[in-house]
Amino acid sequence: xxxxxSQALACTAAQAADDKKADDTIILGVGELLSMRVEGITEQxxxxxxxxxxxxxxxxxxMRAYYEIERLYRDVPRVDWRV
Numbered sequence: 001x002x003x004x005x006s007q008a009l010a011c012t013a014a015q016a017a018d019d020k021k022a023d024d025t026i027i028l029g030v031g032e033l034l035s036m037r038v039e040g041i042t043e044q045x046x047x048x049x050x051x052x053x054x055x056x057x058x059x060x061x062x063m064r065a066y067y068e069i070e071r072l073y074r075d076v077p078r079v080d081w082r083v
Contacts, residue, residue, distance in 0.1 A: 006053035007079060013056050014081040023061075026070065027079035030055075 010027045017025050037050045046067070047058040057069060 009051065010054045010079065011081040013051075013054060015083075017056075017058075022058075024064075025081070027081050028070070028073045029077040029079055030073050 007027075014025045014027055037048075045060045046063045049056045049058075059067070059069075
């Protein structure tokens with residue numbers, strides 16, 4: 001998948017989350033840093049889904065505040081996903 005295709009997929013995922021009333025949806029360009037798989041479904045507080053070139057994190061408000069994932073990746077670019 002090309003970078004443009006990956007970015008389009010990430011934007012589609014962000015838009016879908018926004019359509020389902022997600023709050024504060026962001027896209028971080030961490031492609032060079034991570035390699036992950038699906039985790040957290042049973043706990044239902046933080047779900048990670050790896051689509052290959054795109055990784056989606058779904059947090060409860062409490063878990064997002066606790067882990068501050070944006071702080072961990074503050075040096076990577078944010079992608080503007082809103083049309």
